[in-house]
Amino acid sequence: MAAPIYIIEEEKLRRNLQLIAHVAKEADVEIILAFKAFALWKTFPIFREYINSTTASSLSEALLAYDEFGAKAHTFSPAYTEDEIEPIVRCSSHLTFNSLTQYERYHHRVAGKASIGLRVNPEYSEVGTLLYNPCAPGTRFGVTADKLPEQLPSDIEGFHCHCHCESGADVLERTLVHIEKKFNRWFPQLKWLNLGGGHLMTRKDYDVPHLINILKGLHERYPWLKIILEPGSAFAWQTGPLVSHVVDVVEDKGIRTAILDVSFTCHMPDCLEMPYYPDVRGAEHVDPNEYIANVDSGHSETFKSSESVSSAVSGYYYRLGGNSCLSGDFMGNWRFNHELKVGEEVIFEDMIHYTTVKTCMFNGISHPAIGMLKMDGNLEILRQFGYEDYKNRMD
Template identity: 60%
Template sequence: MILNKYIIMTTPYYLLDESKLRQNLQLIQDTAERAGVEFILAFKAFSLWRTFPIFREYIKHTTASSPFEACLGFKEFGAACHTFSPAYEEKTFEEILEYSSHVTFNSLTQFERFYSRSKDRVSCGVRINPEYSEIDTELYNPCAPGSRFGVLAEQLPKVLPEGIEGFHCHCHCESDSYALEHSLQHIEEKFGSWLKYIKWLNLGGGHLLTRKDYNIDHLVSILRDFKERFPNLQLILEPGSAFAWQTGTLVAQVIDIVENHQIKTAILNVSFTCHMPDCLEMPYWPNIQGAKTLIGEEAKGNETEERVYRLGGNSCLSGDYMGYWHFEKPLNVGDEIIFEDMIHYTTVKTNMFNGIAHPAIIIKHVNGQREVLREYTYEDYKHRMD
């Protein structure tokens, strides 16, 4: 549904800006060409399939972690996926093969179990674990001691089993090029003896090259240097956040303001646990237009100031709130609250806990027109329980 650009949409809704999305895509395409590598889209971070025609102007492939994601890539993006899963199941593995060009196995036992069915149909690889990562948040660190992800160097035989054509490695989360440089050093140190015998190396996601302070020249340099040492390798990177970084907002509304021991909470018509789950999981405090985020020491002693508020979600979960923010002016019922950078991961991880109304998804096209990609109703909630 196309909206007149002057019509005010009823909140809540996610608003994706096509111009900003294209800026990110162009930067990623240019970087891939300069470095001689391939960037592919990770559905775990962004899977708004109605935007795939835009993506296809800049990239050729996607990465999936489940049969549903692989099906989405094959049927809606129009190309077979690079697929990885912690463990494949007998009942759905045929779908994985049908929708994939590359299949990465998390363990040698999974490879041995499924290789006979995969042979001559897809390019097979195994996930490796270099036991190194600079990720601070344990929830997002796939290389922490005891991790369920990947094969350690000491677990690989000196000669790779027949059929392993590539390695997949994931060590990053919103990381810079210097973290990748260090990871490549550890990969080469631990797995260098095998790298010259494989065809491709997938360096996973977490490469936030569209962030303003990211050093693109350094990224290009280290990737080109690595390719010079291993000219047999096709290098693949599969960022998620980088594609949709700073491309859109979540627009909500204040529906009540409550006070307890002088702490004011503005209750919104959205929910952190339903519509911004990473905020609570990580946790992190999102930027809000017209407000300053108060974290840690900044908040102490300022909690009861006139324009300082917690923001509360409209669910029954006690912990469905965050704070504090200092607003430019006192809040009133009916005021809009605009959360910045709420497209990547957020739109994928939403849920309908408590039957909370799900925000619509809108795209603002380059010409200024707004198009509703999806609206949600009671029927969507009901049919999740079928």
């Protein structure tokens, strides 16, 4: 049986990069890659054809920008530490502080070496999932307007504001109203404004012309400010799947689970954290309440017998389970048009952004390989993983 693999498709990646480069040129802004969503460094030569910089949130990401992307990073961290601030500065063109106390502690180590910024909190966000909302009450991100002095320290050159997650241009338009209302009195003291990530401009229904017009309007109001966007998901959105395989089918209380050779907690953690249901090729997600209701109402035979499923509800129902020992390592429920067999593929769409950077080796689970489907149709294996990779994490 074939091993699981993430496959990034070069043609789709380049399509996204072309659109992003178009927006940057038309709107006269800088759009940079956020490593927190995508950091497959063997693809960086392709990225360098379209963009010039990246954003980092840790020493390792800053080093990756400097060593592998070949350019200093725009760096933000919730908290810099004494032992890491110097090497981070060496790898950074811009460095944003999360708080005034962090600024006071370290700004003299940065001045003259990188452009200093301050993260601000507009106290407005339309992100519905609390886990991903950086402006939720009690947030640890950014400084609110009431805490800023009227005259900023002379070495603060920019504001960084991030409050989106896979958002549309209309959300940016509404958010800017709050950003400008709270912070534009400090704009004359600044050189740049970083509007963060979450601008999902490569999504099919995204209004790209409206985004360009919004950014042009921002330039007209504040022509001296350099505008920066740092999306992550937009770069790798819909650029490739995770291919898994059925290894077993088990059943309990009328619920059949297809166990796969991948893990949701190890290889698709966003599905459990967000949570959201990924698209599965050739299958339809079924509302879990409807599924359980059918089981509890005495129709469990419908789900136990493939013949009954076929005739009664026109499909074969399965919960998809990972291969770790975590009880909650499953996602479901799904309707297939055939009975799943051991060894067949189950393909999760759009599993490149965030997923590849958040994977772990919990339980020592075999890690999917990483491959690139080249423009000529050949599959290039970028990375394979084995026992030594797991063992070295325990060093």
